[in-house]
Amino acid sequence: MxxxxxxxxxxxxxxxxxxxxxxxxxxxxxxxxxxxxxxxxxxxxxxxxxxxxxxxxxxxxxxxxxxxxxxxxxxxxxxxxxxxxxxxxxxxxxxxxxxxxxxxxxxxxxxxxxxxxxxxxxxxxxxxxxxxxxxxxxxxxxxxxxxxxxxxxxxxxxxxxxxxxxxxxxxxxxxxxxxxxxxxxxxxxxxxxxxxxxxxxxxxxxxxxxxxxxxxxxxxxFDLPDLYHRPVDGKGDWDTYVGDWDLMGSQFGLAPDLFAWHKWKLGWLAPRQVVCVWSAEPTRLTLEPLGAGPGVPVADASGAPAFGLGDGVKLAVVRTGPGTALAFEARGPVGNDHAACRAGILVYRVSSDAQSGRGPVEVIDAHPGTEACWESSVYPPLADAPVALGETFTVPGDDVRVEVEDRTPSGAWTVKITGPRS
Structure with a gap:
């Protein structure tokens, strides 16, 4: 040093x-x-x-x-x-x-x-x-x-x-x-x-x-908030907001890489790497794994290592209100997320007026009836939150749908997002 x-x-x-x-x-x-x-x-x-x-x-x-x-x-x-x-x-x-x-x-x-x-x-x-x-x-x-x-x-x-x-x-x-x-x-x-x-x-x-x-x-x-839920009496589960999925929620998480929203905030994503979805008609796009950077191997759909990702789209956003938005990003065992429990498209809600520690980000569970990796996850109910390949998920309360259609030969995810109808 x-x-x-x-x-x-x-x-x-x-x-x-x-x-x-x-x-x-x-x-x-x-x-x-x-x-x-x-x-x-x-x-x-x-x-x-x-x-x-x-x-x-x-x-x-x-x-x-x-x-x-x-x-x-x-x-x-x-x-x-x-x-x-x-x-x-x-x-x-x-x-x-x-x-x-x-x-x-x-x-x-x-x-x-x-x-x-x-x-x-x-x-x-x-x-x-x-x-x-x-x-x-x-x-x-x-x-x-x-x-x-x-x-x-x-x-x-x-x-x-x-x-x-x-x-x-x-x-x-x-x-x-x-x-x-x-x-x-x-x-x-x-x-x-x-x-x-x-x-x-x-x-x-x-x-x-x-x-x-x-x-x-x-x-x-660097102006990032606490994403954990702090029980009023200090007892109970601290990881109900984001589970394993961001360092600011838990440093013990299986997938502690910072959310793409945070990378956007910190200036690590170029404008071309963020897609704003406005249309009520389906928008098809390709999302690179969040942890993929130049020279970082990413497993393709067959599980074989592939290279060549790093500068493509990392984040899709649907604005849902004056101070709220839904974010979509591809997560899996890549980079800082090498121990991730499940791979797929992670969906979370962002609120700009929520205080640090009061739920400014909440991961939305695409599989609310199940949990995963109970022996190692900080919060197993959210460990399998991502929308997996071949699945379709409608965000409760927002009338926004995401379909995970395919994986590209390089390991990126092809998704279709349909925004809310006015």
Whole structure:
């Protein structure tokens, strides 16, 4: 891994005071909602004030857009009430290169996340237990943790060099709760080295960590919402909205590649790769497997490996209302989805005004009476959700029908979509 960028200077006392004053005003928020034109497609839902809105007509410039290489600093924090049993190098290897590889495949090579891990521990001034770290963290204690972490690291890290900041806590410290890993969005940004820090990824994972957990949290840094259903009492099933089918639903999913809608939002799909279906007459089109990119083998209809896909249509959309749409994409055991339980055309509903964690995306089950892969799926009732080859499915409540007619020799899917009649 690349070494940390060298720090060219120490901060002045006045600048440090400015940073500490900003830290005192920390609170959760979405940050400034600055619109940058992104897509004028007729099926592109408008971005709303909902946290991590799934609208994608504009890009919120409060978030870094992952259409270029971005640099991430990993800062490892130790505490006076525990001696680390791991090394920073071991903890960095828990997450990289796996996280970078996930995004490289998901973006078809259009985005690179470059990790710059510090090579040593940074000592925190207080015991880990003093911060009362937990999932639903007390705002005052959370602010104190970020205050101390930034102050401790600032003499050695030039924060102006980085687009993403990871504070990684010693996983063996007695007060560290692995369930507390999350992105902290700052209504009042931190300020260090002449740059605003609007969000920080606080990592409290065990060693080794949960699968793809850092990729999930990094998705929030790019304005992607949580897609899981959080039970009111914390008990019950968390995966009822999307099951295995997107990293932002579950990092444990069998098919964790990001939805084509998310790839469209992030700028990884060209306009020609998205088809808007308006007509009530049948529209026939060919959908490439979501995970297929240049040089990636895809099984054809006979199961034999085929190549040559990557730049064709990945997403079909039917607009169903001012803030809602149906999305259709081909999923199967390709790329990040190599362990997918079933292959076919996945159908899901997108709502631009639904908050993160409140169902902005819901997978529609084409086989509601059955389930699959019960021994490995995060939510077996949705593991067989895709419409399979030769099947016809009408979306309940929307009068939209999809027919999966054929597979091409290269492994793409020929489908016919009939929009609602006015």
């Amino acid at each position: 690349p070494r940390l960028f060298p720090r060219p200077r120490l901060r002045t006392t006045a600048a440090m005071c400015t940073t500490l004053s900003a830290l005192a005003a920390i609170s959760l928020g979405t940050g400034p909602s600055i619109a940058e034109p992104f897509s004028t497609e007729p099926c592109a839902l408008e971005r709303t004030d909902a946290h991590h809105s799934e609208g994608l007509d504009t890009w919120n410039t409060a978030y870094p857009r992952p259409t270029r290489a971005l640099d991430a600093v990993m800062i490892f924090l130790s505490f006076p009430d525990g001696a680390p049993a791991t090394t920073p190098a071991e903890l960095a290897a828990d997450h990289f290169p796996a996280t970078s590889r996930f995004f490289e495949e998901a973006s078809y090579g259009r985005f690179a996340l470059r990790a710059h891990p510090l090579q040593h521990w940074i000592g925190m001034p207080k015991p880990s237990t003093a911060y009362a770290i937990q999932r639903d963290w007390n705002a005052e204690r959370r602010a104190a943790y970020l205050h101390d972490a930034l102050a401790a690291a600032d003499g050695e890290v030039d924060f102006s060099r980085y687009d993403v900041v990871y504070f990684v806590a010693d996983p063996d410290a007695p007060g560290v709760d692995s369930d507390a890993t999350k992105v902290v969005n700052l209504e009042v940004p931190l300020h260090a080295d002449g740059t605003d820090i609007r969000r920080v990824v606080t990592v409290f994972e065990k060693h080794p960590p949960d699968r793809l957990v850092l990729a999930h949290e990094t998705g929030h840094v």
